[in-house]
Amino acid sequence: MRRTLSADAMRLAIPALSLTILLAAVFWLQPRAMSYVGLNLLFNLAVPIALATIAQMLIMSVNDLDLSMGTFVSFVACVTATFLREAPLVGMLILFGVVVVYAGLGVVIHLRNLPSIVVSLGMSFVWAGLAVLLLPAPGGQAPDWVRALMTMKPPVAPMAIVASILIAIVAHFVVMRSSLGVLIRGVGGNQRSVERAGWSVVGARAAAYGLAGVFAVLAGVALVGLTTSADANIALRYTLLSIAGVILGGGEFIGGRVSPIGAVIGALTLTLAGSFLSFLRISPDWQIGAQGAILIIVLALRLLLNRLEKREKRR
Amino acid sequence: DTSGKKIALSNNYAGNSWRQAMLTSWEKVTGEAVKAGVVAAADAFTTAENQATEQAAQIQNMILQGYDAIVLNAASPTALNGAVKEACDAGITVVSFDGIVTEPCAWRIAVDFKEMGRSQVEYLSKKLPNGGNLLEIRGLAGVFVDDEISAGIHEGVKQFPQFKIVGSVHGDWAQDVAQKAVAGVLPSLPEVIGVVTQGGDGYGAAQAIAAAKRPMPVIVMGNREDELKWWKEQKDANGYETMSVSIAPGVSTLAFWVAQQILDGKEVKKDLVVPFLRIDQDNLEQNLANTQAGGVANVEYTQADAIKVIESAK
C-alpha cells in the first residue's frame, strides 16, 4: 500500500504552515508581540471572525453560500448590546428566534429549490434593516458577563488563543466526528445518495443552517464583548472574511469538503495578515492594496506547499 | 519636550475626497513637524475597509508598535471603546476627531454636527421666509454623524415650522448614490424649494434636479470644489444664492497638535470644539480660489492655533 497523507490531514497541514510562517514574520518585525499580552492583542478580534467562519463553513458544507453573514452578525451584536443587557430574557428569546429563522431558511431553500445566494442576499437587507431599527446610531453596551468572558485572563495562554482552540475543537467534533456532521457533509457530497439511504435531506439542511445560526450568534455576542458596544454596520466585512477564511482553511465551495480546524486557522491567518501589514509601514496610498497583496501571497503559499506535498507524494 | 515621541494616525476610510484631503494635510503638516524635530514620527494608517472591527485591530497593533499617542478618526463612536481602553491602559494618549469616540479616557475634538444641521434650516428661513417643502439627503444609515446632522435638521424644522420635509433619501455621502436616490423620488415629490444635505451630495442632487427639468431649489452645499464651482456658475448666470458648510479636513492637523501638546505635559480638557467651515455668498470666490481643483475647502492648523483652542476651552 502506498503511504499517503490523508486528504483531511493535507487540508489542515497547509493552512497551519502558512499561519506559522506569517506568525514568524510578525514576531520578527515586532518582537513585542511575542508575549501573553501581545498574542492576545494580535488575536482577540479573530475570535468572532473564527465563529463566523465556522458558521459560513456549515452553510458551505451543504453547497450553499451565505451572503448575509456580516449583516446577521451585526444584527446579533445590536441585540446583544441592547436587549441582552437590559432584558436578558427577551434578548435570549430573540437570539433563539433568529436561530430558528436560520433553520427555517434552510428548509425553504431546500423545499423550493432556491439559490441560497439570492435568499441570503435578501436576508442581508432584512438583518441590516432590523439592526438599523434597533440602533439607529451606534451605542448600546455589552452585558457585563459577556465583557468579563471576553477579557478573561486564563493562565498559560491568553483568552484569544484558548477561545480559538476551543472553537476549533467543538466545531471539529460537531462537523467531523458526529453523525449529524457526517450527514450534513453527506448532503454536500451527494444529496441523492443521502436521500436514497432514507434520510431527510430537509432535516439535514435545516440542521446545518440552524447550527450556522448558533455559531453566528456566538460571533455577534463575542464581538460585542470585545468592542463593548455595537452599531448596525459593525460586522459587514464578515461576509467576505468568513468566506475567505473557509477557503484559506482548505474548504471548497461545493462538494461538502470542509475543515473546521482549517477554518479557524484561516480566520487567524486573515487577522494576522492585517497586523503584519501595519508593522510593515507602507505608504498610505498603498496600504489598502497591500492587504490584497498579502491575501495573494498567503494563497500562493498554499499553492507552493501543495506542490511540495505532491512532489513528496510522487516520490 | 516631545522630540522622542511617536504619534500614529488611525484612519478608517480613504475612499472620498474629504478623507484624501485630510490625509494630505496630515502628511504635509506632520512631515514638517518631524523634520523640525518636534516629534520623532507621525505615521498614518488606513484600514482597507470602513469597519470598526478592522480599526480596533489596527489600534491594537499600534499598541504593540509602541506609539506614544494615537490620533483617531473613528468608524464608530462606541465600537472602538474596547480597543481605546486597551490603549489608554497601556499609557497611550488617544485623541479622537471628526469621528469621535465616547470612551472617557480619550480626548475628543468634536464638531457640533447637530448645530451644523440646524444652521442649514436657519439659513433657509432667512432666505425663504415663507417656507415650503424641503428634501433631505442623508448619509449612511446607522452611522453616528448621519444621525446627528439629521437630528439637527429636524430640530431646525421644528424651530421654523414654515418648512416641511417632504422627502428623505440616503445618499451615503456619495455623489452618484445621492444623484440616483434623488432621481428616484423626484418624480413623486411636490415642488421643492430647498435641499438640506450632509456634505458631498449637493452636486449630485443639483444634477438630478436639472435632469428632471425642475426649478432649481436652494441646495445647501458641502464645501466640495465641484459644488462650489457649480454654485459659482449658477451665481454668475442667474444670481443663485445658497451657503455651504462642512467640517474642514485639516482638523486632523489640529488633532495632531493637541496630541503633541498633551504629550508635552499640557493640561488639556477632554472635550474640545472646533467650528465648522462655512462658505457664504460673499466669500465664495475667495474660498473657491483657495480650494484645489476637485478637492475640498480646507483649513490647516498650526501649533499656535492648537494652543489657542486649548486655552479657550479652559
Added chain:
Amino acid sequence: MPKAIIEVADAKVSFGAVKALDGVTLAIAPGECVGLVGHNGAGKSTIVSVINGGLAPHQGSIASDGEVLARYGINAARSRGVRCVFQELSLCPNLTVVENTRILHRHLGGLGWRRRAKQVIEQSLDAIFPGHDINTDRTVGDLSIAERQMVEIAMAFSDAGIAPRLIILDEPTSSLDASLAEQMLAHVRRFVASGGSVILISHILHEILTTASRIVVMKDGRIVAERPAAAWTEHGLVEAMGSVVKGEAHRRAMRDLADAPVAIEHVGRGTPFRARRGEIVGLAGLAGHGQTEMLMRLHAASSADWLPRRDPAVTFVAGDRRLNGIFELWSILKNLSVAALGDLAQHGVVKGDAEAERAGEWKRRIEIRTPDMASHILSLSGGNQQKVLFARALSTRAPVVLMDDPMRGVDVGTKQEVYEIIRQEAARGRTFVWYSTEMEEVCLCDRVYVFREGAIAAELQGDAVTEENILAASFAGLAA
C-alpha cells in the same frame, strides 16, 4: 413455494410520453438470483427504482412477504432488507468509506459508531473481495472508480442490524476487471446459496448466465421472456432482447501497420506508448493501474487550453460520464454537437439547421432512443447517454479517438454496432486508443499495451493478444 420478498404487480411508470414501465409483474423469491437483461432504455433501472422504493409506480401494486403495501417508500424497503447498488456513483465522494457506511446504515448511531461502522464494512469487504487493500479511513473521492464500485458492493452486502435479504445490483461489474468481477459473482452465488436473493442487471451476458438462477428479459418497458437460467443460451438472450444476432465478435483481418505514420505517442516511465494511423490500440491490465491517466495525458498533450484548434488532434469518449462526460443542463442535441461546433459554425455563429441535421444523422446511425433530440439529456437511460458521448466524439474530425472504457452500460446490440463503426473508421485511417475492462473488447484491438502500477508492462501484438497473455502480463511481478 415460500412467499416472495418483493412482488411487483402490473407496474406502470411513464415519463411524459415515454412509457418506461408498461405493466411489469415481477416476484423475487428468497434464495434466487434473478438476472435482468434488456437493451438500453428497456426499463431495468426504472423497475429497480420501484422495488427500491425510490419511485412510486403510477399504477400497480407492491407486495412484500405476502402482504400488499399501500405506503411503500425507501424506508419501508430498507427495513425489509432491500439494498441497492446503483451504477452511477452513489457514495458521497467527500466522506470516508466508514462515514459512507454510517450514512447507509441509519441505525448505526450513538457513541462509538465509527468503530462499529468500520467493523461492518471491513467484514463485508473482506468477505467479498479477499485480499483487497482498501483503507476504510480514506476519502471515497481518492479511490479509483473500481475501488469505489467495490466499496459500494460491499456496502450493499454489509450487515448492521437489519440483515440484507434482497440485493439489487445494477451493472455492478462495469468498472471492475475480470478477476474482481469473478470475486463478486462468487460472493453472489454464496449469498444466494445461503438463502438471500439478488437481482443482477448486466450487459455482460455470460455473467448473467453463470450466476443467475432465473433470467428475465425486458424490452421497451415490458417483460418479454422469463426462463430458468439453464434454459438460456447467450444466443437466445440476444435474440430475445431484440438485437440483430451477429456472429461472435471477432478480430478483423490482420493488417500490417508497421509502416503507417505514428499518429500519437507518449514517452514516459516503462515502454513508450505509440499508436499508428488507422490502428486500434488497446489498453489493458487490472483496473486502476494508470490506463485512464495515460488517456488523460495523451489528451492533455494534444489539445489546446487557450486557443481553439482549427483541426482537433484528439477526441475523447468518457467512461465516467457524470464526471467528465455529459452536460447536465443541456439537451441531447447540444450534448452531441459540442465537440464539433467548429464545423457547424460560420464566423463563430452556430448554424442551427446544420447542427440539427448532424444530430439527426447520428441518432439514426447509433440508435439513440428518444422521441426528440431537443429533450433533456438526463431523460435518457444510462446506456443511451453513453451513445451520445460516442456520437459526440465520432462526429468530430479528430484523427485520434481516445476511449476510456466507453462501453459501460451499453447493451449488446449497440455494442456490436459500435464495434462495426470503429472498424470502419479505423479502416479510413482513424486511430483508436481504447481502454476497456472487458476482455472481449481488448481482444478486438490490433495491439495491446498491458498496464501495471502506472506504467506499460507489456506490449502484445497480433495473435499474441489473448486473454491468457493479458492476464499473465497483468499479474506478472505481483505474484513474486
Added chain:
Amino acid sequence: MRLLDRISRRPWIWSWFAAFLAWFATIVTGGASTLGLSQAALTFAAFSIIVGIGQMFVITLGPGNIDLSVPSTMTLAGTVALKLMDVDNAMILPGLMIAVLIGIAVGVFNYALIKALRIPPIIATLSMSFIIQSAAIWTNRGLRIKPPSVLADFTTATTLGVPNVSLVALVISVCAWFLLEKTIYGRWISAIGQSMPAARMAGIPVDGTRFVTYLFCAVLAALAGYLLACFSGGAALNMGTEYLLMSIAVVVLGGTAVAGGDSNVPGIWGASLFMFLVVSMLNTYGLGAGIRLIMTGLIIISVIMLAGGRQPGAR
C-alpha cells in the same frame, strides 16, 4: 392557460413582473410622474445592466466564479479616464481607450491570479480589488475632475425620450445575448459552467474561454465606470461601491443559474429596473431606513420564491 404556463416558466419573467409592480405602485399610490420615473429608472438601471452583464458571464462559468473587483475597476477606470481627458472634448476617445485598457489589464491580472496561482476567483478578485482601489487613490488622490462637456451632455441627454445611457446598455445587451445564444463562445461558457472536466474533454479551450470571460467582465465594468463618471459629473473614489452587491443581485434575480451554465440577458433588465424602482417606491412612501431595508429584502425573497421551484431542465 398553456401560454401562461409557458411564460411563467421563463426565468426572467418574474423580475419583469416585480419591476412592473414597483413601477405601477410608485405611480398610482405614490403619485409619481410616469415619464419622469420611467426615465430615471432606465437611466440608473443602465449602469447596473452593464456591470450586471459582465458579472453574468463570469457567474455562468460555474460555482465559485464571481468578480468582486467590479467596483474598484469602475473607480479606477473613471478616475484615470477623467484625469486623462481633463475636460477636453478632443480627448474623449483616448479617455475611452484608457478605460478599456484598464479593464483589459484588470481582467488579465484577475485571470493570472486564478490560473497561475490557483486562487479561488472570489478571493483572487477581492484581493485584486484592494490593489486596484489603491491604484485609484494613488493616481489622483480622490480629486474630482469634471468630464468633457460633450460627454457630460451625451450621458445625461435623451434620444426620443429614451435616456442615452440606456441605449448604450441596450446595444451591449443585444451583443451579449447574441454571444450567449448564438455563438460558439456562448456554448463554451455554458459548458464550462456545467462541468469543467467535461468541457476540457470535449475539446473546449477552457483556459482561453475563461480568460476572455474575465476580461469581458472587467472591460464592461470599466466602461460602466467611464459612463457613470461622466454622467455624475466626475469620478469619486467610492463611486463603484454599491455596484458590488448590485451586480450580483441583478444577475441572480434575473434568473441566471447561480450554479452556472445557464444565463439570461432579459432578466438582467428586469432585475435592474426592479432594484431601482423598489428603492424609489419605498423612498416615495417616506419610510425610514430600517423599514426600507427590511422591505427591500422581503421583496427580493418573495420574487425569488415565486420564480424558484422551477423544474430543472427547462432548456
